[in-house]
Amino acid sequence: xxxxxxxxxxxxxxxxxxxxxxxxxxxxxxxxxxxxxxxxxxxxxxxxxxxxxxxxxxxxxxxxxxxxxxxxxxxxxxxxxxxxxxxxxxxxxxxxxxxxxxxxxxxxxxxxxxxxxxxxxxxxxxxxxxxxxxxxxxxxxxxxxxxxxxxxxxxxxxxxxxxxxxxxxxxxxxxxxxxxxxxxxxxxxxxxxxxxxxxxxxxxxxxxxxxxxxxxxxxxxxxxxxxxxxxxxxxxxxxxxxxxxxxxxxxxxxxxxxxxxxxxxxxxxxxxxxxxxxxxxxxxxxxxxxxxxxxxxxxxxxxxxxxxxxxxxxxxxxxxxxxxxxxxxxxxxxxxxxxxxxxxxxxxxxxxxxxxxxxxxxxxxxxxxxxxxxxxxxxxxxxxxxxxxxxxxxxxxxxxxxxxxxxxxxxxxxxxxxxxxxxxxx
Amino acid sequence: xxxxxxxxxxxxxxxxxxxxxxxxxxxxxxxxxxxxxxxxxxxxxxxxxxxxxxxxxxxxxxxxxxxxxxxxxxxxxxxxxxxxxxxxxxxxxxxxxxxxxxxxxxxxxxxxxxxxxxxxxxxxxxxxxxxxxxxxxxxxxxxxxxxxxxxxxxxxxxxxxxxxxxxxxxxxxxxxxxxxxxxxxxxxxxxxx
Numbered sequence: 001x002x003x004x005x006x007x008x009x010x011x012x013x014x015x016x017x018x019x020x021x022x023x024x025x026x027x028x029x030x031x032x033x034x035x036x037x038x039x040x041x042x043x044x045x046x047x048x049x050x051x052x053x054x055x056x057x058x059x060x061x062x063x064x065x066x067x068x069x070x071x072x073x074x075x076x077x078x079x080x081x082x083x084x085x086x087x088x089x090x091x092x093x094x095x096x097x098x099x100x101x102x103x104x105x106x107x108x109x110x111x112x113x114x115x116x117x118x119x120x121x122x123x124x125x126x127x128x129x130x131x132x133x134x135x136x137x138x139x140x141x142x143x144x145x146x147x148x149x150x151x152x153x154x155x156x157x158x159x160x161x162x163x164x165x166x167x168x169x170x171x172x173x174x175x176x177x178x179x180x181x182x183x184x185x186x187x188x189x190x191x192x193x194x195x196x197x198x199x200x201x202x203x204x205x206x207x208x209x210x211x212x213x214x215x216x217x218x219x220x221x222x223x224x225x226x227x228x229x230x231x232x233x234x235x236x237x238x239x240x241x242x243x244x245x246x247x248x249x250x251x252x253x254x255x256x257x258x259x260x261x262x263x264x265x266x267x268x269x270x271x272x273x274x275x276x277x278x279x280x281x282x283x284x285x286x287x288x289x290x291x292x293x294x295x296x297x298x299x300x301x302x303x304x305x306x307x308x309x310x311x312x313x314x315x316x317x318x319x320x321x322x323x324x325x326x327x328x329x330x331x332x333x334x335x336x337x338x339x340x341x342x343x344x345x346x347x348x349x350x351x352x353x354x355x356x357x358x359x360x361x362x363x364x365x366x367x368x369x370x371x372x373x374x375x376x377x378x379x380x381x382x383x384x385x386x387x388x389x390x391x392x393x394x395x396x397x398x399x400x401x402x403x404x405x406x407x408x409x410x411x412x413x414x415x416x417x418x419x420x421x422x423x424x425x426x
Numbered sequence: 427x428x429x430x431x432x433x434x435x436x437x438x439x440x441x442x443x444x445x446x447x448x449x450x451x452x453x454x455x456x457x458x459x460x461x462x463x464x465x466x467x468x469x470x471x472x473x474x475x476x477x478x479x480x481x482x483x484x485x486x487x488x489x490x491x492x493x494x495x496x497x498x499x500x501x502x503x504x505x506x507x508x509x510x511x512x513x514x515x516x517x518x519x520x521x522x523x524x525x526x527x528x529x530x531x532x533x534x535x536x537x538x539x540x541x542x543x544x545x546x547x548x549x550x551x552x553x554x555x556x557x558x559x560x561x562x563x564x565x566x567x568x569x570x571x572x573x574x575x576x577x578x579x580x581x582x583x584x585x586x587x588x589x590x591x592x593x594x595x596x597x598x599x600x601x602x603x604x605x606x607x608x609x610x611x612x613x614x615x616x617x618x619x
Contacts (some may be wrong), residue, residue, distance in 0.1 A: 008497045009511055068495065073513045073527075081548035091552030093540075103550050111490065118494055125498070134457040134611055135464070143471050143493060144486045200486075202493070205464045209610070223614065 008121035009069030015117045016062045019043040020278040023051040023286065024263050025413055028197070034260070036189045037249035038268070041278055045109060048100055049286045049416065056086045061113050068114075076110040108198060115194050119203075123192040126177055126205070127237060129230040136230075137206035137216060138182070140173035144200035152201060159184040169214050174206050176216055178237035183244075191241065250275045254344055262391065262403055263413050266370045279371065286416040292366075295379065295389065295411035301365065304380035304388050305355035313351025314338065323358045325376065326423055331361045331392070336399040356380060357402040360390040368417035372396075375414050431594065434462065436601050442608045446615065448503040453615050454608065459498040459506030461607040462600065466508060467493045469595040482542035491515055521589030534567060534579035541578040551578055 022042040031039065031046060043058050060079050067074040080103055089101035096102050140152065153173065159181050160168050167179030175181045182191035193202050212219045252274050260268050260276060269279045320334040333354065341350045360378035368375040376392040389405040391414045405411060443451050470492035478484060495511040517524070526533050536542040544550050546567050553569045565581040
């Protein structure tokens with residue numbers, strides 16, 4: 001029997017400290033599209049780009065988990081007060097969940113992160129085959145009352161159908177601990193609670209007699225066969241979870257790669273096989289911290305450079321085109337730019353916009369120095385008052401990636417780094 | 427660390443444990459520990475359902491402080507320990523005097539819904555000032571709202587809190603559950619090893 005020292009707060013502290021702080025203005029629903037492996041490895045808060053805020057948040061959460069582990073008095077009210085002081089919150093409380101300084105939002109962050117860290121550790125401990133033998137299943141139960149509770153049985157039915165009811169009951173909300181229904185039930189793709197924000201639901205251990213009575217396990221199995229199956233089931237559940245995390249960050253489709261690169265800049269890195277990972281680095285400051293205005297308010301400085309033919313653009317890129325930025329740094333657009341565009345539906349037409357990409361480097365509105373690349377931000381005017389934003393990420397090794405955005409506000413996502421240089425807009 | 431129940435083993439549980447080899451005893455104790463964890467968690471959920479006496483919005487103290495911090499911890503061939511990692515729950519169990527932390531002179535006791543569960547220094551209530559009454563020997567944190575005083579917190583150097591005898595489930599009920607669990611698991615463990 002493996003050693004059973006399961007102080008969950010040790011594991012909870014590790015879980016929080018292993019996470020990479022990731023700033024992004026993505027909202028909760030947009031974060032749900034980010035690969036599970038990235039989400040699991042990150043500490044983020046919907047709509048919060050400011051890396052310093054997130055770093056302080058992680059530090060306070062970590063401190064909280066350590067204090068709970070060490071038996072020191074700690075509660076959410078200190079977390080709320082500390083964060084509000086750090087954020088320089090205005091006196092009063094907006095009560096708005098979208099406001100990162102509101103009491104409601106900060107309390108939600110505290111409870112969510114603490115419940116997640118503790119439940120993750122408990123789940124891992126519960127997969128011990130000896131414990132699984134006695135308590136092989138979980139029941140989804142209400143642990144906190146809510147004025148308007150969700151229809152959990154409907155969610156249960158949908159999740160069960162999506163995994164073909166493997167190891168799960170159709171009549172009551174009970175399933176084997178190793179059943180895929182738990183991850184399917186979760187808005188966050190995890191087999192442990194919380195399954196939704198502020199749900200008030202939790203898990204309760206269900207013993208073998210009840211599990212067998214529900215038909216989730218065979219009755220009268222020989223003890224040796226049972227133990228063997230428990231060991232295999234436990235190992236498979238953990239392996240499936242780990243493989244799911246790994247698979248989710250491999251072979252990222254070009255559209256998703258584009259989405260991630262724009263949303264996270266060089267907080268994410270891609271390898272040659274298209275696998276994505278967080279890049280650990282020193283925290284960036286963003287446009288808000290720098291006291292800059294949102295790109296939504298910008299006016300273009302010049303018209304969009306005229307298009308060339310796609311063949312002409314392709315030929316130039318194959319040969320390599322070098323331009324200088326206003327600080328004198330040379331940037332070469334070459335086959336790496338073409339390669340980045342491969343896989344997009346409009347890939348054959350993109351080389352026609354090469355002049356706009358070159359101009360974005362020659363005359364950007366801003367240049368952000370990031371850990372592994374520079375980001376050039378430009379905004380051009382097109383006919384009928386339409387704007388077109390351009391972001392060029394240039395890595396020192398010569399890899400240059402170019403993005404075209406329709407809404408000026410979308411440029412804000414890329415406006416972060418360790419340093420920014422701005423050029424006056426006429 | 428404060429211990430709730432030191433020894434929950436009934437004579438029958440002890441007799442069962444004595445029949446087992448050390449590895450089997452450890453298996454049995456892990457299962458008994460898990461049963462204990464389950465019972466304590468269920469107890470905290472029941473307590474949470476009772477609501478709070480102050481009439482303030484629910485803080486779900488029993489679930490968040492109790493249930494969510496309860497877990498089977500260490501298991502050896504002789505003991506299984508279930509921990510409740512919460513000084514607040516320990517305080518409920520033992521009672522005693524609460525004093526402010528280092529560098530602070532007063533505890534702030536909420537008098538209104540908006541003040542419950544939040545520290546004055548969080549700044550969620552603007553315009554707070556200290557108001558003292560020499561006659562009553564009491565101080566408050568209050569605001570002036572259109573000429574009317576509104577009291578949010580009472581300031582006090584300490585609070586005496588009585589022990590809550592229902593902090594943990596009744597020991598007899600726990601022992602009965604554990605004894606039943608030991609009987610159930612005995613044949614499974616013996617058959618397996």
